[in-house]
Amino acid sequence: MKTICLYFEIHQPIHLKRYRFFDIGTDHYYYDDYENERVINELFEKSYKPALQTMLDMIAENGKAFKVAFSISGVSLELIEQYAPEMLDLLGRLAATGCVEFLAEPYSHGLSSLGNTENFVAETKRQAKKIKQLFGQTPKVFRNSSLIYNDEIGATVADMGFKGVIAEGAKHILGWKSPHYIYSCAQDSRLLLLLRDYKLSDDISLRFNDASWSEYPLMADKYLGWIAALPEGENVVGIMMELAAIGKYQPLSSHILDFFRALPKLAKGMGIQFATPSEVLAKNKPVSPLEVTYPVSWNDEERDTSSMLGNGMQREAFNKLYDENIVGRILAPRARRTQPAWDRLQATDNFRFMTTKNNGIGGNSRGIYDSEYDAFTNYMNILGDFLKRVKDMFPDNVENDELNSLYTQIANMGEELSIKDNEISRLRARLKKLGSEEEEASPKPSPKDTDSKAPAKKAPAKKAEPKAKPAPKKAAPAKKAAAPAKETEPKAKPAAKKAKAAPKPKAK
Amino acid sequence: MFGWEFPPKIYGGLAVASYGITKGLSLQGDIETTFCMPKPTGQEENFLKIVNMSQVPVVWRDVWYDNIKDRFVGHTAEDYYRFRDHLYADFNYLQGLDDMGCIGFAGGYPGNLHEEINNFSIIAGVLARSEQFDLIHAHDWLTYPAGVHAKMVSGKPLCIHVHATDFDRSRGKVNPTVYSIEKNGMDHADCIMCVSELTRQTVINQYHQDPRKCVAMHNAVYPLSEDIRSIVPNKKKGEKVVTYLGRITMQKGPEYFLEAAKRVLERSHNIRFCFAGSGDMMNAMIELAASYGIADRCHFPGFQRGKQVYECYKNSDVFVMPSVSEPFGIAPLEAMQCGCPSIISKQSGCGEILRNVIKVDYWDIDAMADAIYSICQYDALHDYLAEEGMKEVDQITWEKVGLRIRECYNQLTSRGWFDNGDYLNAVKNI
Numbered sequence A: 001m002k003t004i005c006l007y008f009e010i011h012q013p014i015h016l017k018r019y020r021f022f023d024i025g026t027d028h029y030y031y032d033d034y035e036n037e038r039v040i041n042e043l044f045e046k047s048y049k050p051a052l053q054t055m056l057d058m059i060a061e062n063g064k065a066f067k068v069a070f071s072i073s074g075v076s077l078e079l080i081e082q083y084a085p086e087m088l089d090l091l092g093r094l095a096a097t098g099c100v101e102f103l104a105e106p107y108s109h110g111l112s113s114l115g116n117t118e119n120f121v122a123e124t125k126r127q128a129k130k131i132k133q134l135f136g137q138t139p140k141v142f143r144n145s146s147l148i149y150n151d152e153i154g155a156t157v158a159d160m161g162f163k164g165v166i167a168e169g170a171k172h173i174l175g176w177k178s179p180h181y182i183y184s185c186a187q188d189s190r191l192l193l194l195l196r197d198y199k200l201s202d203d204i205s206l207r208f209n210d211a212s213w214s215e216y217p218l219m220a221d222k223y224l225g226w227i228a229a230l231p232e233g234e235n236v237v238g239i240m241m242e243l244a245a246i247g248k249y250q251p252l253s254s255h256i257l258d259f260f261r262a263l264p265k266l267a268k269g270m271g272i273q274f275a276t277p278s279e280v281l282a283k284n285k286p287v288s289p290l291e292v293t294y295p296v297s298w299n300d301e302e303r304d305t306s307s308m309l310g311n312g313m314q315r316e317a318f319n320k321l322y323d324e325n326i327v328g329r330i331l332a333p334r335a336r337r338t339q340p341a342w343d344r345l346q347a348t349d350n351f352r353f354m355t356t357k358n359n360g361i362g363g364n365s366r367g368i369y370d371s372e373y374d375a376f377t378n379y380m381n382i383l384g385d386f387l388k389r390v391k392d393m394f395p396d397n398v399e400n401d402e403l404n405s406l407y408t409q410i411a412n413m414g415e416e417l418s419i420k421d422n423e424i425s426r427l428r429a430r431l432k433k434l435g436s437e438e439e440e441a442s443p444k445p446s447p448k449d450t451d452s453k454a455p456a457k458k459a460p461a462k463k464a465e466p467k468a469k470p471a472p473k474k475a476a477p478a479k480k481a482a483a484p485a486k487e488t489e490p491k492a493k494p495a496a497k498k499a500k501a502a503p504k505p506k507a508k
Numbered sequence B: 001m002f003g004w005e006f007p008p009k010i011y012g013g014l015a016v017a018s019y020g021i022t023k024g025l026s027l028q029g030d031i032e033t034t035f036c037m038p039k040p041t042g043q044e045e046n047f048l049k050i051v052n053m054s055q056v057p058v059v060w061r062d063v064w065y066d067n068i069k070d071r072f073v074g075h076t077a078e079d080y081y082r083f084r085d086h087l088y089a090d091f092n093y094l095q096g097l098d099d100m101g102c103i104g105f106a107g108g109y110p111g112n113l114h115e116e117i118n119n120f121s122i123i124a125g126v127l128a129r130s131e132q133f134d135l136i137h138a139h140d141w142l143t144y145p146a147g148v149h150a151k152m153v154s155g156k157p158l159c160i161h162v163h164a165t166d167f168d169r170s171r172g173k174v175n176p177t178v179y180s181i182e183k184n185g186m187d188h189a190d191c192i193m194c195v196s197e198l199t200r201q202t203v204i205n206q207y208h209q210d211p212r213k214c215v216a217m218h219n220a221v222y223p224l225s226e227d228i229r230s231i232v233p234n235k236k237k238g239e240k241v242v243t244y245l246g247r248i249t250m251q252k253g254p255e256y257f258l259e260a261a262k263r264v265l266e267r268s269h270n271i272r273f274c275f276a277g278s279g280d281m282m283n284a285m286i287e288l289a290a291s292y293g294i295a296d297r298c299h300f301p302g303f304q305r306g307k308q309v310y311e312c313y314k315n316s317d318v319f320v321m322p323s324v325s326e327p328f329g330i331a332p333l334e335a336m337q338c339g340c341p342s343i344i345s346k347q348s349g350c351g352e353i354l355r356n357v358i359k360v361d362y363w364d365i366d367a368m369a370d371a372i373y374s375i376c377q378y379d380a381l382h383d384y385l386a387e388e389g390m391k392e393v394d395q396i397t398w399e400k401v402g403l404r405i406r407e408c409y410n411q412l413t414s415r416g417w418f419d420n421g422d423y424l425n426a427v428k429n430i
Helices: A033-065 A074-083 A086-096 A117-135 A151-159 A198-205 A220-228 A256-270 A277-283 A312-321 A324-331 A336-346 A348-352 A372-393 A400-440 A448-462 A475-486 A489-501 A503-507 B013-026 B077-084 B113-130 B141-154 B166-170 B176-188 B197-206 B254-267 B282-292 B307-314 B331-337 B365-377 B379-394 B398-415 B420-426
Strands: A002-010 A068-072 A100-102 A141-143 A164-168 A182-185 A192-196 A236-242 A272-274 B034-037 B049-052 B136-139 B158-162 B191-194 B214-216 B240-245 B271-276 B298-302 B318-321 B342-345 B358-360
Touching: A002 A220, A002 A277, A033 A074, A033 A086, A033 A256, A068 A074, A068 A086, A074 A086, A074 A117, A074 A336, A086 A100, A086 A117, A117 A151, A117 A324, A141 A277, A151 A164, A151 A182, A164 A277, A192 A236, A192 A277, A198 A220, A198 A236, A220 A256, A220 A272, A256 A272, A312 A348, A312 A372, A312 B379, A324 A336, A324 A372, A324 A400, A336 A348, A336 A372, A372 B358, A372 B365, A372 B379, B013 B136, B013 B398, B034 B113, B077 B113, B113 B141, B136 B141, B141 B158, B141 B176, B158 B176, B158 B398, B166 B176, B166 B197, B191 B197, B191 B398, B197 B214, B214 B420, B240 B254, B240 B307, B240 B331, B240 B365, B254 B271, B254 B282, B254 B365, B271 B307, B282 B298, B307 B331, B318 B331, B318 B365, B331 B342, B331 B379, B342 B365, B358 B365, B365 B379, B398 B420
Parallel strands: A002 A068, A002 A236, A002 A272, A068 A100, A141 A164, A164 A192, B034 B049, B136 B158, B158 B191, B191 B214, B240 B271, B240 B318, B271 B298, B318 B342, B342 B358
Antiparallel strands: A182 A192
16 A cells, blocks of 8 residues: 655754854854744744644544654744744644654754764754653654765664654665665664655645646646556655745645645545554565665755755864864753754754855745855854854863763762762761760670661761861861762862863873 | 057056957957057057057158158058048147147046047047948947047947946046046947946946947956966965955045954954055055054055066955946956955946855945955865856956857847847857
């Protein structure tokens, strides 16, 4: 039975504001709030709202026969939460129908899968957590930003425990093979690949309203006829696009919503079903591993990363952004304040604005920028300020490894302190006992054990009062241990002292 | 062809453009160009025929061949006698006639420019009667009256080349005499070639010309010669040089460059700014730089000629042309040939054909400063612009311009009138 796997990406970048180089170091707010609010509101009214509403209606009309999947980047969720909270409600209602699956993707919609694995894993987990929090689903299938995929990314994703991944069914990776089967990752056979059929997807997202296209006007029965006519055995059809295709790229006046609305009923008549990615992957077995050495994506005709990392400027920005030293510092537990900026700066859109390719397809939108050079300049100015902030958090001469060992030290400090606490109380108890033994002068050796246990247990409770007495005796260790033990916040002080002290002996 | 300047004597961009156009046309092999100019030096290249307007008679004088045959620069004594057979009026009343009956020209742009323009067109009448030609091409407003006169006499189509208009030179406050000469020339022209779409729009809107006979004919550059390519830049490490090269005058917007320099220097100290060129605003600029306290970082080396220009480009990290109104502006193309990234104002005509440059509004000094700073700061941007810019500018050649001009000529000579729409269809693939 032919199965359509319908999937929509919901992503809207957070636009950066005009940021001149003389703002570096003085201005740490990087976003164009007006533009962001305008764009998301316009998109919501024109595209997301009618589209999601229609999907809800379709599910209501067709029972469980209509299935659909979404992925929403974390940064877009932030944007939606702030400016279009109504949309969360719609998505929540969709999630409640049980016919909708949410996929995981990197929180930032960025290129971390190519830049830094540690960061990639961290932000994917963050995204999955956010989805769980908002929609009560734990994503089982992964899709990367712009469907970037290669074997190594596949292996990483498999290690994270995902069952499947969505990738572009690009001609240059498939060769003679068909995108209508399930494949497995060449480096880790646990991971299944669900491929996007770019011809059928682009028919809707790019050509639906194109009067010069030979198949115009596209009707639901014609479209499903193509799918029904696929050869025996080619059962999985991945139709995937941005949700903004409905309403933004293809205006509502083209009746694109009616087209979608007509799909489930007609499909039923032709013996075609809908399924979510998880269902498809559970029902179908992989036919073979698929080797993808170089990253593919769903961008442009080349379907590679050239629109994001094609020229020297993009690579420069990318290398600066994913500099190992920087990522290490940002991932450090104490760098949480830089997290929002870090997410937003990673978004692929920042890189796409810098493209020098003449791609023709929707590539004319450069956000707030005039040209690729303008985009690069502005981005690098902001990145310059951001990196400066990150570097200022920690002294420059501390290496990453050192930093990590310091962090583990801090993390372990709690344990160490509690061990020391125990020891102190034990020793105090013994001291007391010794004192009492001296006073009593002649106790019997046999009840010694029971005697000593009793004061030992009481000791922690009493500790607060007799503090002054034992302290002078054991001055050095007690003070060190007591100060940080009291509160958790001033931990920073000893840590800083140690951080300063640590490099010295090493240097010698 | 009527022109005012031709290399090796260069006063401004006009000479370079005249050379490129004639050279581009000559490469096609079947076009014979006679270039009429006020005062040639005799060292012009010989792919075209030069007529020295200072030695064309307007009054009959009985001179002996043996006496004068060695005196000619440009054309020959034989030409002189042929011209003398086609005198058309009595110009004995003119001042400054020499013993051969010719009117002398000072060359360049002297104080009595309007008188010279008038004399130039008187002589054009003689030439139009004595020479055989199919088409008249007049460069810049100085030669429009001559072109119009030649057209009146011969009835051949007239093509005028607008290298600049008075609206560009004066920021809108036009000189009525110049305007009337320009307007008259355009009214009589069968085809108006403008060096950019920007200029074309000025011609259409300010001179009220029919858009169909106006065509945007962008300039080009010549490949660098070997000795220029072999110039080894002598750059100091850790220091960047930003260059402005051109006349220091209102039209070129030097004050915006200085303002941008001030902003950049507030943040970084390893950048030097070079104002190459001279002009009426030079002293004002020096004073302004001093009053901003950045005079130690701003350099005014004065007018650069010949090879110095290219040395200047090669030693620069950024070239800036902040022109308020620039009909074309060939300098950024030359800078790009030398691998120097360019920042140009959006009000420059060359921006229409360049992609690998940074374009900013001339008044947007923040954007200009930002662009300067980022090219100096980020090697990736510098290298990308330098590399891609060089590739791009290598594709802009006078040969192609020659072919486009040829298309105009073909239309004019075969049917007598010109249409921009037909032209655009015909040159799609050039």
